[in-house]
Amino acid sequence: MRLSKLLAPSMRITLPSQAHGLSERVKMQWRAHALLAPVIFTFAFTAIVSLPLNAQTVGVENQNQKDLVKSGEHEQEANANDEWDSVWPEDDNVESGDDWNDEWDDEWGTESKSKLRISGFAELAVGNRFSRDMATAFGSQNSQMNESFQAANAPSVLNKSTLRDARVQFRADYALDSSSISSKADVWYDGVTSSWESQLRELAWQGSLSSILPSALVGTGDWASAFDIKVGKQVLTWGTGDYLFLNDLFPKDYQSFFAGREDEYLKAPSNALKVSGYTDFANVDLVVTPEFEPDIGITGEIFSFYSPQLDENIAPSFSVERENRPRGSELALRVYKSVKGVEIAGYGYTGYTRQPTATDSLGRPRYSKMNAYGASVVTPLGRGIANAEYVFYNSLEDIDGTDGQIANDQSRFLLGYSQEIAANLTGGFQWYTEYLHNADGLDRTVSSSERVQEKYRHWVTTRLTWLALRQTLTLNSFLFYSPSDSDGYLKTTVAYSPTDKWQVRAGVNVFSGKDNYTFWGQFEDASNAFVAYRFYF
Numbered sequence: 001m002r003l004s005k006l007l008a009p010s011m012r013i014t015l016p017s018q019a020h021g022l023s024e025r026v027k028m029q030w031r032a033h034a035l036l037a038p039v040i041f042t043f044a045f046t047a048i049v050s051l052p053l054n055a056q057t058v059g060v061e062n063q064n065q066k067d068l069v070k071s072g073e074h075e076q077e078a079n080a081n082d083e084w085d086s087v088w089p090e091d092d093n094v095e096s097g098d099d100w101n102d103e104w105d106d107e108w109g110t111e112s113k114s115k116l117r118i119s120g121f122a123e124l125a126v127g128n129r130f131s132r133d134m135a136t137a138f139g140s141q142n143s144q145m146n147e148s149f150q151a152a153n154a155p156s157v158l159n160k161s162t163l164r165d166a167r168v169q170f171r172a173d174y175a176l177d178s179s180s181i182s183s184k185a186d187v188w189y190d191g192v193t194s195s196w197e198s199q200l201r202e203l204a205w206q207g208s209l210s211s212i213l214p215s216a217l218v219g220t221g222d223w224a225s226a227f228d229i230k231v232g233k234q235v236l237t238w239g240t241g242d243y244l245f246l247n248d249l250f251p252k253d254y255q256s257f258f259a260g261r262e263d264e265y266l267k268a269p270s271n272a273l274k275v276s277g278y279t280d281f282a283n284v285d286l287v288v289t290p291e292f293e294p295d296i297g298i299t300g301e302i303f304s305f306y307s308p309q310l311d312e313n314i315a316p317s318f319s320v321e322r323e324n325r326p327r328g329s330e331l332a333l334r335v336y337k338s339v340k341g342v343e344i345a346g347y348g349y350t351g352y353t354r355q356p357t358a359t360d361s362l363g364r365p366r367y368s369k370m371n372a373y374g375a376s377v378v379t380p381l382g383r384g385i386a387n388a389e390y391v392f393y394n395s396l397e398d399i400d401g402t403d404g405q406i407a408n409d410q411s412r413f414l415l416g417y418s419q420e421i422a423a424n425l426t427g428g429f430q431w432y433t434e435y436l437h438n439a440d441g442l443d444r445t446v447s448s449s450e451r452v453q454e455k456y457r458h459w460v461t462t463r464l465t466w467l468a469l470r471q472t473l474t475l476n477s478f479l480f481y482s483p484s485d486s487d488g489y490l491k492t493t494v495a496y497s498p499t500d501k502w503q504v505r506a507g508v509n510v511f512s513g514k515d516n517y518t519f520w521g522q523f524e525d526a527s528n529a530f531v532a533y534r535f536y537f
Contacts, residue, residue, distance in 0.1 A: 002017065004177075005529065008263050011195070013398070024516065028330050037404055040385065049343055054129045065174055067408075069281070072399045075464050078124055089225070095146055108259075109279065112519065115174055115175040115176070116172065116173070116174050116175075117172070117173045117174075117175075118170070118171070118172045119171050119536070119537065120170040120171050120536075120537055121168070121169050121534050121535060121536045121537065122167070122168050122171045122534070122535050123165065123166075123167045123532055123533065123534040123535070124165070124166055124167075124532065124533050125163050125164075125165040125166075125167070125260070125261065125530060125531070125532035125533075126163060126164060126472075126530065126531055126532070127161070127162040127163025127164075127259055127260045127528050127529065127530030127531075128160050128161060128162060128163075128528060128529060128530075129161075129525065129526060129527060129528040130160050130527045130528065130529070131162050131525055132160055132525070133303075133304050133313070133315070133525040133526065134525075135304035135312070135313040135314055135315045135525070136314065136315065137300070137314060137315055137316045137317070158395075159192065160527075161191065161192045161258070162192065162258075162259050162303075162526070162528045162530070163259045163261070163303060163482075163530050164190065164191025164192045164194065165188050165189070165190060165191070165261070165530070165532075166188060166189045166191070167186060167187070167188035167189075168186070168187050168188065168404045169185070169186045169187075169201075170184070170187075171183065171185075176207070177211075178207055178208065178210070178211040179205060179206060179207025179208070179211045180205070180206050180207065181204070181205050181206075182202055182203075182206065183200075183202055183203045183204075184200075184201040184202040184203075185198070185199070185201065185203075186198065186199045186201060192302060193297070193301070197489050199213065199269070200233050200269070201233070201235065201269045201270060202230060202232075202233055202234055202235065203232050203233040204230050204232030204233060204234045205229075205231055205232055206228070206229070206230040206231075206535075207228070207229060207232070208224065208225050208227060208228055209224040209225070209226075209227035209228070209229060209230070210222075210224035210225045212229070214486075226277060226278045226279065227275065227276065227277050227278075228275070228277075228278075229273070229274070229275055229276075230273075230274045230278040231233060231272075231273045231274070232271070232272075232444055233270070233271055233272070234269060234272060234274070235250075235251060235256070235267050235268070235269050236250040236267075236268075236270065236272060236274065236332075237267055238286060238334055238345075239347075239376065239389060240376045240378055240387040240388075240389045240414070240416065241387075241389060241414050241416065241430065241432075242416065242418075242428060242430060242463060242478075243461065243478060243480075244273070244414060244430060244432050244459075244461065246341040246350070246374060246389050246390070246391040246412050247334075247347040247372065247374040247376065247389065247391050249286075249330075249332060249349050249351070249354060249372060250267070250270060250287075250293075250332070251267075251268035251269070251293045251294065251296070251354075252266055252267065252268060252270075252295045252296070252354070252412065253266060253267070253268045253295070253296040254266075254295065254296065254297055254298060255296055255297070255298065255299075255301075255302055255303070257295070258298070258302075258303055258374075258509055258523070258526060258528075259509075259528070259530070260493075260507055260509060260529075260532075262505070262529030262532075264274075267396055268293070268295070270289055270293040271290065271293070272287050272288060272290075273287070273288045274286070274287045274288075279421065280336070282335050282336065283335070283336050283337065284333070284334070284335050285333070285334040285335075285336075286331075286332075286333055287330075287331070287332040287333075288304065288329065288330075288331055289329060289330040289331075289332075289351075289454070290329050291327060291329065291351050292326045292327070292328055292329070292330055292351060292367070293330070294320075294325070294352075294354060294355065294356070294367060295354045295355050296354075297317050297355045298523075299316075299317060299319065300314060300315035300316045300317045300318060301315070301317040302521075303315075303523060304526070304528065305522055305523075305527040306516055306517050306521075306522035308480050308517065311517075312516070313516065313522060313525070318365070320356050320364075320365055320366065320367070321364055321366075324356070324360060324364060324365065324366035324367065325366075326352050326369075328351070328352070329351070329514065330349070330350070330351035330352070331348075331349070331350050331351065332347075332348070332349045332351075333347065333348040333349070334346070334347050339377065342378070342379040343377070343378045343379070344375070344376070344377050345375065345376045345377075345463070346374070346375050347353070347372070347373070347374040347375065347376070347387070347391070348371075348374075349370075349372040349373075350370075350371045350372075351369075351370065352367040352368065352370060353367050353368050353370050353407060355367075357406075357407040358397070358405055358406045358407060359405045360391075360405075368395065368397045368398075368406050368407065368458075369395075369396040369397055370394060370395055370396055370407075371393075371394040371396060372391055372392065372393050372394065373391070373392050373394070374389065374390055374391030374392065375389070375390055376388065376389040376390075377389075380381075380527075381417065382419065383419045384417055384418050384419025385417070385418055385419070386415075386416065386417045387414070387415075387416045388414065388415050389413075389414040389478055390411070390412070390413055390414070391411070391412050392409070392410070392411050392412075393407075393409060393410040393411075393412070394409055395407055395408060395409050400438060401437060401438025401439070401453040402438070407440065408436055408437055408438050408439070409437035410434055410435065410436055410437065411435040411437065412432070412433070412434050412435075413432070413433045413435075414426065414430060414431070414432050414433075415428065415430065415431045415432075416430040416431075416461070417429055423473055424466060424467040424468065424471065425464070425465070425466050425467075426463075426464075426465045427462070427463065427464050427465075428461075428462065428463040429460075429461070429462055429463075430459075430460070430461040430462075431458070431459075431460055432459040432460075433456060433457070433458050433459075433460070434456070434457040434458075435455065435456055436455050436456075436457075439454075439455040454484055456484065457484045458482060458483050458484045459480060459481070459482050460480075460481045460483065461478065461479060461480050461484075462478070462479045463476070463477070463478045463479075464476075465477075466478050469496075470496075472496060472497055472498045473494070473495070473496050474493075474494070474495045474496075475492075475493075475494050476492070476493050476495075477490070477491075477492045477493075478490075478491045478492075478493075479491075480520070482518070482519075482520065485513070485515075485518040485519065485520070485521070486513065486515070486518070486521075487511075487512060487513030487514065487515070487518040487519065487520035487521040488511075488512050488513070488520055489509070489510070489511050489512075489520045489523075490508070490509075490510040490512075491507065491509055491510075492507050492510075493505060493506070493507035494506050494507060500536060501535065501536055502534060502535045502536065503533075503534045503536075504531070504532070504533055505531070505532045505533075506529075506530065506531040507529070507530055507533070508527075508528070508529045508530075508531070509526070509527060509528050509529075509530075510527045511523040511524050511526055511527050512524060
């Protein structure tokens with residue numbers, strides 16, 4: 001396993017029985033941080049009561065199980081993973097890139113006669129790691145290089161801060177006669193890196209084909225109304241996994257995910273053209289991204305990662321060189337259909353690896369060409385919903401898997417099930433497996449065979465979500481655990497939103513692993529707690 005292959009492996013967390021993976025030092029520091037929680041919440045409460053509150057509590061609809069498939073109707077894109085929208089209604093904060101979710105509907109309140117709708121929020125978010133990360137840019141043996149780098153860059157990983165955001169988001173949507181224009185932009189000050197940042201998350205036009213074609217071409221038929229187009233900056237998603245993305249090869253932001261930002265920021269935007277067609281035979285989604293949009297992975301700027309060459313964590317704050325960033329396009333396809341209440345889908349993708357898992361002749365990380373082919377099934381089962389998904393990643397630059405500088409072919413499998421366990425309590429379970437093709441031919445470039453990825457790798461995930469206080473309080477706990485790597489990751493959040501004007505959210509990200517070279521094990525020093533206050537306008 002090389003440095004590039006450890007930068008962004010697949011997502012995979014410690015079960016309660018694995019709690020001993022946390023050292024006593026981490027546990028003591030965790031308890032110390034817990035003593036600060038009342039101070040943090042006192043500050044948040046003081047800020048809250050000083051604001052004019054809307055006395056009327058938001059009416060939250062009771063959770064109803066939605067029909068996942070609608071034959072002959074236009075399908076709307078789901079938020080986090082479209083087929084799971086019925087299972088996790090509380091996750092409506094995750095963007096789909098296509099829909100205006102219920103949260104925004106609540107914020108806008110009564111439908112205005114104006115064609116222009118403006119909204120947004122302001123947010124303060126603070127997060128700290130439990131223990132200081134002492135990783136250096138080039139390893140503990142290169143003290144002179146580290147001193148020079150630290151003087152020039154002041155790596156944030158040396159601080160205990162993992163999140164210091166003062167953020168404002170503006171959203172404007174304009175309705176035309178037969179189409180619409182949507183926009184969403186974030187501006188924030190990042191106190192961890194001491195810099196101002198901005199991101200255009202959406203600026204897109206959406207409408208049917210009939211709205212842009214001349215009437216002479218459309219004729220008297222309604223065939224053009226069966227095609228929708230969305231073009232511009234947008235967030236895209238599909239697939240059946242919960243926090244596990246097999247056929248969803250659109251950009252992700254794992255730095256935001258690990259830091260404790262809202263789940264909507266896990267999905268990164270991209271410039272794309274999306275064409276959707278609806279027929280009696282099947283529905284089709286085609287996405288064209290003119291220029292490759294990679295994931296935002298762990299680069300050492302905020303969180304350190306393991307280097308197999310140095311056998312320790314490093315924090316180089318690196319970026320992929322310009323010549324190693326593809327300028328080609330990406331093409332993604334989904335064909336789906338409902339058959340007697342069962343939704344089946346097929347997927348295709350041609351482009352590049354989402355993260356720089358290959359290296360060039362100088363050992364620098366780069367992206368390699370790949371294709372992907374997959375399928376999924378979602379069906380009611382018992383009192384819940386079951387799903388299955390498969391994908392084959394075809395490495396186009398290393399056909400026989402003998403080039404140690406390029407990722408091998410992979411097959412990935414996912415089985416999942418979720419249901420309502422009790423009133424206001426839902427639970428979900430997933431089993432995920434990776435199979436590494438041509439593993440015997442992989443060039444093992446590290447000293448110990450234990451550090452080379454096994455032919456099979458397994459993950460188990462569980463989710464519990466509980467709604468309380470008339471559904472104004474949401475407790476959400478998601479657990480990843482890898483029985484093959486003996487490591488894991490627990491993400492727990494608590495959100496309280498008694499009105500449609502403000503929300504308080506707090507949580508923890510806890511990483512644990514038996515070895516420092518496994519994916520979750522390398523992030524033990526990144527374990528952190530966070531709290532955020534958001535005011536909607």
